[in-house]
Amino acid sequence: MLKLLRIQGRSMLPTLPPDTYVLVATFPFLSISLNDLVVVNTAQYGVIVKRVLAVDSSKTTFYLCGDNIAESVSSNQIGPVSKAEVLGKVIWFKKPPRTALNYLT
């Protein structure tokens, strides 16, 4: 199944500026690899979008981080994420028109 979501926040700059639309594949048995962009439903932070920093294949858990390290929740803060928490993988995205304000910190 495919889902269209809108990005809020700046932790995925410059890859996904705020108001980017992302198409998320939510098929079961989706393969998730290093550097993939994933949407995850975490108890602590709600539905977040992050990049896969590391994969622990023995326990099928992932470690995530934001592309904008200065402003993102760190991998340590998010903690390991189980496959069950992964809602899907970003397979396409459309950024808003580039204006200075999109990219302001």
Place this chain on the structure above:
Amino acid sequence: MLHSLLRRLDKKLSFATASAHCDIPCKIYDPIIAQVAALSVIRLTDLLLELGDKESLSLSQQAQLSRLVREKEIHAEKVKAEVRVIWGDYFKAPQFETFPDTHELVHKIMLAGSACKQHVDRQKGLELLQLVNQFAGYFWQTKGVATKTATCPYPPSEDVLYPDL
């Protein structure tokens, strides 16, 4: 074009959102960013007014004029954005109970920021800084941090409310 189409669809269908939010856990808030941006607005206004005093502008001065206007707009918007984040993410019921006029103050800052974008008027910049200083005062008081007012040691040399650490 595709993005504007998606945005129109979003308005109708209200897509769910995924947060790439940064400030949930870090708790790092500081109004100094807004205060420095407000100082920048005043400084940029001063530089624009200096150009305005000239009878005619050379090509490079016209280019400088363009840059100054752009930067003034960006910094005024930055003031608004930074204040909105502190107001929206840091202030909660206890802080609003302590300072019930915070909403009104923030709204005034939004209007003052826009006024700085619309005009080349030093007085409007000073008003913006004064409001942001007041907001900074509220912020530090809610954290139990004493404050002091000092003249910033660089142009535009205006009074800024700092935490007295």
